[in-house]
Amino acid sequence: MISTSVAKEIRSIVGEERFLTDPADLSTYAFDGYCMEFTPDAVVLPENTSEVSSILQIANREKINIVPRGAGTNLSGTSVARRGGLIMPLTRMDQILEIDRANRCAIVQPGVVNAELQKALEPFGLMYGPDPSSWYVSTIGGNISLNAAGPRALKYGSAREHLLGLEVVRANGEIMRIGSKTSKNAAGYDLPHLFCGAEGTLGIITEVTIRTIPLPEAKCTLQAVFATLDDACMTVSKIMDSGIVPSAMDLLDQILIDLIQGYGGVQFPQGASAFLLIEVDGHPFAIEDEAKKIKKICSANNAIDILVAQTPEENEVVWRARRSIGGVFSKVCKTMINEDATVPVANLSAIMKIVLKLRDKYKLKIGIMAHAGDGNLHPAIMTDAQNQEEMQRVDNFAKELYEETLKLGGSLSGEHGIGLAKKKFVPLQFCDAALKMMREIKGLLDPNNILNPGSYIDE
Amino acid sequence: MISTSVAKEIRSIVGEERFLTDPADLSTYAFDGYCMEFTPDAVVLPENTSEVSSILQIANREKINIVPRGAGTNLSGTSVARRGGLIMPLTRMDQILEIDRANRCAIVQPGVVNAELQKALEPFGLMYGPDPSSWYVSTIGGNISLNAAGPRALKYGSAREHLLGLEVVRANGEIMRIGSKTSKNAAGYDLPHLFCGAEGTLGIITEVTIRTIPLPEAKCTLQAVFATLDDACMTVSKIMDSGIVPSAMDLLDQILIDLIQGYGGVQFPQGASAFLLIEVDGHPFAIEDEAKKIKKICSANNAIDILVAQTPEENEVVWRARRSIGGVFSKVCKTMINEDATVPVANLSAIMKIVLKLRDKYKLKIGIMAHAGDGNLHPAIMTDAQNQEEMQRVDNFAKELYEETLKLGGSLSGEHGIGLAKKKFVPLQFCDAALKMMREIKGLLDPNNILNPGSYIDE
Numbered sequence: 067m068i069s070t071s072v073a074k075e076i077r078s079i080v081g082e083e084r085f086l087t088d089p090a091d092l093s094t095y096a097f098d099g100y101c102m103e104f105t106p107d108a109v110v111l112p113e114n115t116s117e118v119s120s121i122l123q124i125a126n127r128e129k130i131n132i133v134p135r136g137a138g139t140n141l142s143g144t145s146v147a148r149r150g151g152l153i154m155p156l157t158r159m160d161q162i163l164e165i166d167r168a169n170r171c172a173i174v175q176p177g178v179v180n181a182e183l184q185k186a187l188e189p190f191g192l193m194y195g196p197d198p199s200s201w202y203v204s205t206i207g208g209n210i211s212l213n214a215a216g217p218r219a220l221k222y223g224s225a226r227e228h229l230l231g232l233e234v235v236r237a238n239g240e241i242m243r244i245g246s247k248t249s250k251n252a253a254g255y256d257l258p259h260l261f262c263g264a265e266g267t268l269g270i271i272t273e274v275t276i277r278t279i280p281l282p283e284a285k286c287t288l289q290a291v292f293a294t295l296d297d298a299c300m301t302v303s304k305i306m307d308s309g310i311v312p313s314a315m316d317l318l319d320q321i322l323i324d325l326i327q328g329y330g331g332v333q334f335p336q337g338a339s340a341f342l343l344i345e346v347d348g349h350p351f352a353i354e355d356e357a358k359k360i361k362k363i364c365s366a367n368n369a370i371d372i373l374v375a376q377t378p379e380e381n382e383v384v385w386r387a388r389r390s391i392g393g394v395f396s397k398v399c400k401t402m403i404n405e406d407a408t409v410p411v412a413n414l415s416a417i418m419k420i421v422l423k424l425r426d427k428y429k430l431k432i433g434i435m436a437h438a439g440d441g442n443l444h445p446a447i448m449t450d451a452q453n454q455e456e457m458q459r460v461d462n463f464a465k466e467l468y469e470e471t472l473k474l475g476g477s478l479s480g481e482h483g484i485g486l487a488k489k490k491f492v493p494l495q496f497c498d499a500a501l502k503m504m505r506e507i508k509g510l511l512d513p514n515n516i517l518n519p520g521s522y523i524d525e
Numbered sequence: 526m527i528s529t530s531v532a533k534e535i536r537s538i539v540g541e542e543r544f545l546t547d548p549a550d551l552s553t554y555a556f557d558g559y560c561m562e563f564t565p566d567a568v569v570l571p572e573n574t575s576e577v578s579s580i581l582q583i584a585n586r587e588k589i590n591i592v593p594r595g596a597g598t599n600l601s602g603t604s605v606a607r608r609g610g611l612i613m614p615l616t617r618m619d620q621i622l623e624i625d626r627a628n629r630c631a632i633v634q635p636g637v638v639n640a641e642l643q644k645a646l647e648p649f650g651l652m653y654g655p656d657p658s659s660w661y662v663s664t665i666g667g668n669i670s671l672n673a674a675g676p677r678a679l680k681y682g683s684a685r686e687h688l689l690g691l692e693v694v695r696a697n698g699e700i701m702r703i704g705s706k707t708s709k710n711a712a713g714y715d716l717p718h719l720f721c722g723a724e725g726t727l728g729i730i731t732e733v734t735i736r737t738i739p740l741p742e743a744k745c746t747l748q749a750v751f752a753t754l755d756d757a758c759m760t761v762s763k764i765m766d767s768g769i770v771p772s773a774m775d776l777l778d779q780i781l782i783d784l785i786q787g788y789g790g791v792q793f794p795q796g797a798s799a800f801l802l803i804e805v806d807g808h809p810f811a812i813e814d815e816a817k818k819i820k821k822i823c824s825a826n827n828a829i830d831i832l833v834a835q836t837p838e839e840n841e842v843v844w845r846a847r848r849s850i851g852g853v854f855s856k857v858c859k860t861m862i863n864e865d866a867t868v869p870v871a872n873l874s875a876i877m878k879i880v881l882k883l884r885d886k887y888k889l890k891i892g893i894m895a896h897a898g899d900g901n902l903h904p905a906i907m908t909d910a911q912n913q914e915e916m917q918r919v920d921n922f923a924k925e926l927y928e929e930t931l932k933l934g935g936s937l938s939g940e941h942g943i944g945l946a947k948k949k950f951v952p953l954q955f956c957d958a959a960l961k962m963m964r965e966i967k968g969l970l971d972p973n974n975i976l977n978p979g980s981y982i983d984e
Binding site: 168169170171212215224240241242246250251252255256263280281283303307311348351354355356409410411476480483488497499500506507508523 | 626674712716718723727770807815869899901942954958959963967
């Protein structure tokens, strides 16, 4: 609980209207994209770095928990107040401070929405690599904190690969500027990347300098349908083997195909058990040739239907099928839990088989989406968080899934992070020495454990 | 000094022949690619991780300094025993443990030479991005520790962007495995990157998992000669502006042109004041078109001579001119000090002008090489480390150069690191809070300050 005197002190920094304690307001911030709900004691909405610093100084002194938050779209429960305290949305710090075309970078506040940034970059002939499915709402600060990615990470990398510099406020309120605009930087410890993927447990990001990429001159998307999941996995493997680097290669299984059949005009042929959406981008001459080669690989691996989009409009239709997934779940289940098991891509087929086996074993309704070229699987569990018996099966499924993922040389997360969803599995992935070092670093940077406690690697 | 009993203990781990104390042996390890010489107390050559761990346990207990070392080619004095103690070359741990084509990665010991790795990857249709000029001798462990790069970082990034996982031995001897083979990984703090560019001050790298890239199908190199440095800089700027991402764009100034004129058959036209070497790689259709566009940009910016290599052999001739630089310095000066000032590329022309001004001001012989597309300048100071008066001018030049570099939003290093060469400038680049955090992290991971002390951020 936050004492009246402390609440007064914080109000004196941000004003009445940006310190929320009304139950209706608090309930808005009680959940995120994961399925667990915790009502915070209050919500504080800073508008600048100095306010963030002042609030942290108080919180650190009073040992009040602070959970930084972007749009709250994360799927791992990383932006809820697990142990109470303050939720701190950075959504009011939403200015694009600079787009520097000549240096192919941009400086933004953490609350800038990914899609808004992409839109602002476009007239400069630039784009920001990470394209999470949540991009129409999720923020750059959240993207960096979760090391978010998306389909085109296959070619362009995750948030980590696009991070040049940060302004961060430490738990004690100290403001720190790290990194630079330079594309190469070999001076000093790599502090910016320590905060990337740290899920708000080490400091609060108040400004981001990102690398941007020249917009590709052209794109071409192929849609290939297969009668078996195996054929689709083999196709992925052969495309990776060809030396072509697609800008996306997403896979949907039969359950998802059935779900989106007809949705928004999407039509799959009879007998479709797996769907691959493959995009190449770059020089128009190159992608024309690459698309031909990919089409040939799909045919050779028993694709039953292949569509090559010829225009930007046709590209859009193909992507609509892929993007419509998010919208359909709410119609078929109360709760959707999206796993994020990631394996070296050569083990894609092996992990697919394991998911299918576990789906049967635990009698769950699960559709599989995968950023297939990255070995990044998103089994979408259609469930009801109120049904305790079913949720126990979901838990058992997840435990076995991640055990098998790690046996295959994988990771608990490719892009959704750890949060509350996977913190119990963390000791499975890391050796004792690594876990110890992570805890030491957390203890050093946040000795009072006020930043997002009870989550991530916290016991 | 190392006591007889401790020496005996270390010998019992590695044997007589891998614990060197003979003055002739020690002098071999007294210097690196920088100009400062410090004779170590001994040299120990471990052959496996377990030996590294045992030695570190002793060193940590006895507070004996340990300086890890690859091939010692670094240009920043980062692998000499500034405060005495043991030099630990990892050169005997030189096995390529795995090339995993399907997962586009490789696992290597730290002592593997960059060029050996590239050669081994080639039959698998892969390459490792970083291509420092030292690649024929420098090691992957050294490359990671210095966050090394090279010409093609412009397209592919530095060592940082190619690092997937590490095995590291901490100062206390604990062995830690961090990262994975997966191309995406959003689980836990980004520990691997904390050790990348840390110059051996936080731990000793004993195994590296690197990302590899499909070998480009084709390459094309252009050589453009200009009558003024300004024209060359403007060309760089226009190429960057075109949206083309060259795989290299290196610049040589008139002093270097004059030095390599005629060397190995290289011929520049009369009146050449600046030389640009531009490489594009990728799909043959794309690079043919890109080369044409680049040629046009060079012409439009007053190139007085443009050569487009048509075959791999012609490519090789063009690169020979660029690579021959390393060889010519030994003929014209006793000591060559290679600076590494890096600015956002839009400030390339500004920093060039500053170098020229400071060259005159301090009456030094300096040739400028630049990875121009990255804003990464290497003013090569041709001097004599024995001449104290001249070295004072070199120092003054460097101080002013880095002050101006930082004013232009740059960094003390693009790829050579900090070491002894630039540790005095570190407080110029970092705010107090960042410097404090770096020192706290160093104190946490190496409380007895035994790892490469007196270098980097150590006072």
